Amino acid sequence: MRHRFAYALACVCKPQSTMDLKDRITDDMKAAMRAKDSARLGAIRLLLAAIKQREVDERRTLDDAGVMAVIDKLLKQRRDAIAAYEQAGRTDLADKERAEAAVLQGYLPQRLDADAIATVVQTLVARVAAELGRSPAAADMGKVMALAKTELAGRADMAQVSAAVKAALAS
Numbered sequence: 472m473r474h475r476f477a478y479a480l481a482c483v484c485k486p487q488s489t490m491d492l493k494d495r496i497t498d499d500m501k502a503a504m505r506a507k508d509s510a511r512l513g514a515i516r517l518l519l520a521a522i523k524q525r526e527v528d529e530r531r532t533l534d535d536a537g538v539m540a541v542i543d544k545l546l547k548q549r550r551d552a553i554a555a556y557e558q559a560g561r562t563d564l565a566d567k568e569r570a571e572a573a574v575l576q577g578y579l580p581q582r583l584d585a586d587a588i589a590t591v592v593q594t595l596v597a598r599v600a601a602e603l604g605r606s607p608a609a610a611d612m613g614k615v616m617a618l619a620k621t622e623l624a625g626r627a628d629m630a631q632v633s634a635a636v637k638a639a640l641a642s
Contacts, residue, residue, distance in 0.1 A: 514571040
C-alpha cells in the first residue's frame with residue numbers, strides 16, 4: 472500500500488509536460504534505436520556518455536545549463552576534428568564529424584548573431600561599471616566574461632563573446 476501511494480504521489484508531483492534536456496536526449500536515443508538510424512544513435516550515445524562522465528566526475532546531476540556546456544564542448548571538439556581531417560585530406564572522416572555536429576547542434580537553442588551578442592555585452596559592461604563605481608578596464612575582462620558565461624550559456628559562441636568583450640572594454 473505504501474508503494475502505491477508513493478508512486479501516485481510521484482506522478483502527481485512531477486509535471487509531465489516539462490521535459491528537461493537530458494530526458495529529451497534519452498527519448499531521442501530510443502527513437503533513433505527504433506528507426507535504426509545508426510549515425511544519429513552514435514552521436515546521441517556519445518553525448519549521453521559525456522554527460523554521464525561529467526556527472527560522475529562532479530558527483531552531481533547536471534541541469535540543462537550543464538548539459539548545454541557539455542554539448543558546447545563536444546561541438547568545439549567536432550569543429551577542431553573537422554579542420555584537422557580536412558587539412559589531412561580525409562573528407563570521409565570530416566563528413567562523419569559534421570553529421571555528429573549537426574545532431575549535437577539540434578539540442579542547443581538558436582545562436583545569437585554578432586549584433587545581439589554586442590548588445591548583451593554592452594549591458595554586462597554597464598552592470599560591471601555600476602558594481603565597480605568606475606569605468607571597467609581591460610583588467611576587468613574576467614568579471615565581464617563571468618557574467619557573459621552565465622547570461623549567454625548555450626546561446627553564443629564564447630570566442631565571439633570574448634571578442635565582443637575586448638572590443639567593448641577597449642572603447
